[in-house]
Amino acid sequence: MSIPTSSVPASVLQARDIVTPAMRAAVGRLCPDMARIASYHHGWTDEFGIPASGSGKSLRPALVLLSAQATGAPAEEAVPAAVAVEFVHNFSLLHDDIMDADQERRHRPTAWTVFGRSAAILAGDALLIEAAAILAEQPRGGGAAAARLMSDTQRLITGQAADLEFERRGDVTLSECLAMVANKTGALFASACAVGAILVEAPAAVVRGLTGFGEHLGLAFQLVDDLLGIWGDPRRTGKPVLADLRSRKKSVPVVVALTAGTGASARLAELYFDPVPLPESELAEAATLIEEAGGRAWTEAEAARHLAAALDCLDRLALPSDVLDNFREIAYFVTDRSW
Numbered sequence: 542m543s544i545p546t547s548s549v550p551a552s553v554l555q556a557r558d559i560v561t562p563a564m565r566a567a568v569g570r571l572c573p574d575m576a577r578i579a580s581y582h583h584g585w586t587d588e589f590g591i592p593a594s595g596s597g598k599s600l601r602p603a604l605v606l607l608s609a610q611a612t613g614a615p616a617e618e619a620v621p622a623a624v625a626v627e628f629v630h631n632f633s634l635l636h637d638d639i640m641d642a643d644q645e646r647r648h649r650p651t652a653w654t655v656f657g658r659s660a661a662i663l664a665g666d667a668l669l670i671e672a673a674a675i676l677a678e679q680p681r682g683g684g685a686a687a688a689r690l691m692s693d694t695q696r697l698i699t700g701q702a703a704d705l706e707f708e709r710r711g712d713v714t715l716s717e718c719l720a721m722v723a724n725k726t727g728a729l730f731a732s733a734c735a736v737g738a739i740l741v742e743a744p745a746a747v748v749r750g751l752t753g754f755g756e757h758l759g760l761a762f763q764l765v766d767d768l769l770g771i772w773g774d775p776r777r778t779g780k781p782v783l784a785d786l787r788s789r790k791k792s793v794p795v796v797v798a799l800t801a802g803t804g805a806s807a808r809l810a811e812l813y814f815d816p817v818p819l820p821e822s823e824l825a826e827a828a829t830l831i832e833e834a835g836g837r838a839w840t841e842a843e844a845a846r847h848l849a850a851a852l853d854c855l856d857r858l859a860l861p862s863d864v865l866d867n868f869r870e871i872a873y874f875v876t877d878r879s880w
């Protein structure tokens with residue numbers, strides 16, 4: 542099972558239709574081996590027989606197109622920015638799957654399990670470089686947009702480095718964990734909401750407001766993702782059940798629970814810091830302990846707080862009403878992932 546198309550906002554489906562041909566053209570400029578891996582990873586159906594549900598949700602391209610429309614520009618003007626942001630996202634997923642040894646992504650085997658680690662690393666690198674090149678070659682606003690996307694990508698890498706380092710540490714604080722989340726996911730959502738506007742040379746105040754919306758939305762998105770990594774339905778998430786606990790990820794619900802100072806926190810620490818791999822029964826116990834120690838409720842409340850802050854940023858901008866409605870619909874879609 543994957544996301545029912547009927548629940549996906551129309552603006553996201555439209556963005557996928559507008560941006561996919563441009564992405565495919567850009568992938569066609571890579572060398573044939575890299576183009577093949579990138580096509581597989583993106584889930585383009587005719588080459589590999591992958592069902593349409595096997596491609597990504599295209600959330601970030603939709604945000605990019607809306608950020609240009611926020612200033613009255615046609616969505617089409619921001620297509621290069623949408624391609625660039627989605628390429629950075631896909632670079633990060635290709636590499637992340639290797640780092641986490643994940644077997645499944647978008648309801649099919651991960652690219653590295655099909656093409657090998659080295660080739661999948663190179664394909665990620667190729668997409669990252671292409672993202673910068675696509676923006677840099679745009680005559681209007683391209684240089685500024687490229688600089689912005691690359692500096693946010695640096696934050697993405699900083700967040701990922703922290704996430705990896707936390708796996709080896711037993712004393713991660715909640716504020717360190719939240720900073721990691723802001724970098725790992727908030728930064729690229731912020732970029733998605735900024736670069737379309739930068740490319741069409743929007744006023745700085747509009748870019749700032751959209752950036753704030755994206756940053757808060759990215760945080761809310763990642764907090765919901767952390768909840769789904771423990772309590773999500775694997776048929777919907779495309780990830781194995783309790784995957785984040787099996788790899789002992791220091792996600793936000795886990796760190797909240799470990800640092801709560803309750804009896805459940807102490808038992809969770811015993812399980813989590815035991816060097817022996819946890820059997821399935823103890824993974825389920827860990828999930829219960831996280832809930833008992835308040836990790837689930839706190840994370841849900843924090844996600845709701847960031848959603849409200851994101852909507853507040855939008856309300857401060859005088860956006861065309863259709864654009865405002867589309868941004869709001871995406872915000873609710875990504876934070877109410879009960880689909």
Ligand SMILES: CC(C)=CCC/C(C)=C/CC/C(C)=C/COP(=O)(O)OP(=O)(O)O
Nearest residue numbers: 597598599633636637697698701725726766
């Ligand atoms: C540098 C490096 C390796 C960074 C990795 C950072 C990383 C993996 C962050 C996770 C972000 C996230 C939840 C992505 C899923 O997005 P989505 O649900 O929108 O995915 P979709 O495109 O498949 O729909």
